[in-house]
Amino acid sequence: MWAKDWREKIWSQIGQPWDVLVIGGGITGAGILREAARAGLRVLLVEQRDFAWGTSSRSSKLVHGGLRYLATGQVGITLTSVRERENLLEDGPGLIDPLGFLMATHRGAKPGRLAYGAGLAVYDLMALQWSHRYYSAEEFRMLVPHIAGEDLQGGFRYEDAQTDDSRLVLRVIQEAAADGGAALNYVAADELLFKDGEVVGARLRDHITGETAEVLAKAVINATGAFADQLRLQVGAEARIRPLRGSHLVFAAWRLPMAQAVTFVHPLDGRPVFAFPWEGVTLVGTTDLDHEAPLTDEPGISPYEVAYLMAAVAQQFPARGLTLDDVVATYAGVRPVIGTGRDDPSKESREHVVWQENGLLTVTGGKLTTFRAVAVDALRMIHERLPDMPSVKTDVPVLNPVNIELPGSLSETVRRRLLGRYGADAPDLVNAAQPGELECIPGTLTLWAELRWAARAEGVVHLDDLLLRRVRLGLILPNGGAALMPRFRQICQPELGWDDRRWDAEEAAYLRLWESCYSLPPRSDIPDWTAMLAAARAAVKPKKRRFTHAFVLLVILAGVVLLARARRRAASNQ
Ligand SMILES: Cc1cc2nc3c(=O)[nH]c(=O)nc-3n(C[C@H](O)[C@H](O)[C@H](O)COP(=O)(O)OP(=O)(O)OC[C@H]3O[C@@H](n4cnc5c(N)ncnc54)[C@H](O)[C@@H]3O)c2cc1C
Incomplete structure (x- = not known):
């Protein structure tokens, strides 16, 4: 998918009739792309910025059932999440790993x-x-x-368990692409197209070339996360998202x-x-x-x-x-x-929703952890628009098994990391490494070779795509990695094919972005937290959450769940 001419190739076929157009390149869109491609559908995903630019690179990176959701009585989401966590741990070692x-x-x-x-x-x-x-x-x-x-x-x-959220999105997209799915970053769906009052496609705009195209699809899926209302308003729906x-x-x-x-x-x-x-x-x-x-x-x-x-x-x-x-x-x-208008934002439900509105299917809410379950739900909802679609498979691994040997003598930790994060591309990444690049960048677990590979073959358009989402150096190195920029440049500039002017402009833009959104706000604006703590101690007792009766109820529920599962197992073993 990320060969040098991948953008041009997909754009040249953009006018074909698609089965499914997925708008939004976070984990929700990526999951739907993956399952649609697995089902043999002609599917196109477009993302207005970079893949995982939205919430899906900014999560807590936990693949978890969500104990706190359990405490607030959100049993359904906890059950699904626990099941998906187990699947992901089994299928994606090195990308999804246990965490105590x-x-x-x-x-x-x-x-x-x-x-x-x-x-x-x-x-x-x-x-x-x-x-x-x-x-x-x-x-x-x-x-x-x-x-x-x-x-x-x-x-x-x-x-x-925990993961690297943007790498998870990329691996899912990569596997979808290997099964025939198409995905473009920096392409926005500006406007929905209608026929007889029903959504039939979207007008797309390529932010890099400025080109536009009208794309028709049998099903149009709005997977734009917190942006979901922007497309829903175009079909006359009421705004429902509380960012x-x-x-x-x-x-x-x-x-x-x-x-x-x-x-x-x-x-x-x-x-x-x-x-x-x-x-x-x-x-x-x-x-x-x-x-x-x-x-x-x-x-x-x-x-x-x-x-x-x-x-x-x-x-x-x-x-x-x-x-x-x-x-x-x-x-x-x-x-x-x-949004349901609750005073306390933390009390709003984290369950995902799927809304059919005048031919636009919106899928939003939910969690990183449950992306496959959400995708399966979405595809089942579009079944009537695609009657020939084979039934959605749920008994296949979420991520493709990667039973491949890596060249050279790598430690088990590095081998797991590369296979988990780069999947089937891991051998090419190792082969592309220059002497010394299979070592970690000081102070991180990232190999220099990951940087080279991402620059070469992972659809990087801007420097922040590379340093914030392909590798996560912008989140883990002081000052966004500014001190190591000369070495980043030496490795990446030739791979990206940028001239000096372009690199200088990208570097300046990245450092500005890092300063404004990934560093601390001005210190003089930050309230004194020791005073906040002292005031809280002096005030009445800390607010107690009413966990106890919820837990008692949940213990009973656990018994029911266990019984149901045991019965299902017994039935499937027969
Ligand atoms: C602080 C925080 C911590 C979290 N921690 C966890 C966690 O530990 N574990 C967990 O399971 N979940 C967690 N979550 C939830 C999880 O991160 C989100 O539910 C998930 O990432 C949402 O993915 P998404 O694809 O729906 O949205 P996004 O990732 O936001 O993707 C939507 C994309 O749509 C694009 N887009 C918007 N409009 C258009 C358009 N017109 N055309 C093209 N593209 C468009 C946007 O640019 C964006 O990239 C957390 C969330 C937050 C905020």
């Missing part, structure tokens, strides 16, 4: 050990496993040496070392927050606030969110004495949540 989660319990605090234990029992049972365990305070401190000691009673460990921003701080791992994730309740509002290791750094997130800025502007963390997350780490890991100087980078994403 640690959760402390404190004397006199609510929810307490009993409620957490009940919730985790349900969570495990949903995956038909028993991975959680309780540790005494002494044992727990060995797992998280920096945790606040006050009233520590002990804590649980349970298992979830909610979630932001993260990225810390140098040596300042906030973590072997596994730690999840805890925020001291200011009782929301669950996480600190976890990812790609050699430590991420802390997330927030959940109404996002008022235009969606077309790249989102960035606000000064209040910085203080909110600093308050969380200050309270949970006081011995580390973390300051703003320890923050390597920040990032923010916008959740496409269906």
Whole structure:
């Protein structure tokens, strides 16, 4: 798909009648493209910016059932997510890997050990496993040496998983392309086309060449995430999306070392927050606030969110004495949540929705983790428009198995990483490496060879595509990797075929973008989080979440689920 002339090739065939046009190149669109291509449909995906430019490169990167969704009674999404997590762990080693989660319990605090234990029992049972365990305070401190000691009673460990979100999108698109799907970045669907009041296609605009084209398809799918209302308004539907921003701080791992994730309740509002290791750094997130800025502007963390997350780490890991100087980078994403007008954004449901409106199928909400289930749902909904479509298969791996040998003598960690992130392209990546490029870029787990390969063969249009989404150096290196830019240039400029002027302009634009959206806001604007914490301590008791009765209900539900699953298994074994 990403051969040198891939754009021209797809664009030259754009006028053909398509079975499915997918608008939006995040994980939702990528998943639909993948399943449509698997079903043998002629499918085209267009993304107005870069693949995964939207929320799908800005998530917490967890492939999880979502214990917190369970706590708020969103059982359906937890069940589906747990099942999908298990599938992804099996199919995508090196891209989706297990991650232990640690959760402390404190004397006199609510929810307490009993409620957490009940919730985790349900969570495990949903995956038909028993991975959680309780540790005494002494044992727990060995797992998280920096945790606040006050009233520590002990804590649980349970298992979830994590991924590299934009690499997941790319791998799904790559596998769809291998099955005949077509995908273009920097092509926007500006306007929907109608026949007899029904959507039959879209007018597309290539942001690189300025060319436009009218594309007809039997089914048009709106997978534009938080942007979904923009196309829905064109079919006369009412706006329903409540864009909610979630932001993260990225810390140098040596300042906030973590072997596994730690999840805890925020001291200011009782929301669950996480600190976890990812790609050699430590991420802390997330927030959940109404996002008022235009969606077309790249989102960035606000000064209040910085203080909110600093308050969380200050309270949970006081011995580390973390300051703003320890923050390597920040990032923010916008959740496409269906608004019901609740005061507390965190109470809005995270379930996905599929709406059929005058021939436009909108698929939004949901999670990264559940992308395949969402895609299957979407394809089933368009079945009547494509009566010859074979029934959607769900008994196939989500990601193609990659049982290939890699050349040379690579460590098992590197082998897993390359096969997971690059799939069938991994051998070509290794073969393209120049001497010394199979080593890690200092301070990261990324190989120099990944940079060369991405520049050569992964549809990079701008430098931020390369440094923020093909590899994640912009999120993990200080100043977006500015100090290593000469070496990046030496490797990538010839691969990208850019002259010096183009490189200089791209580098300047990337560093400006990094400064405005991936670094800290002006320090003078960031509220004093120690004062925020002191005020919260002085005020009444911290808000208690009403977990307990939900958990009791869920324990009962777990029994029902277990029974149903056991019966289904027994039936399928017969
Ligand atoms: C802070 C945060 C943390 C999260 N953490 C997790 C997590 O740990 N695990 C998890 O499972 N989920 C998580 N999620 C949820 C998950 O990230 C999202 O549900 C998912 O990424 C949404 O994918 P999407 O494809 O629907 O939307 P997006 O990724 O936003 O993709 C939509 C794309 O459509 C494009 N587009 C818009 N309009 C047009 C147009 N007219 N023409 C062409 N293209 C267009 C946009 O540019 C965009 O790239 C998190 C979300 C947030 C915000």
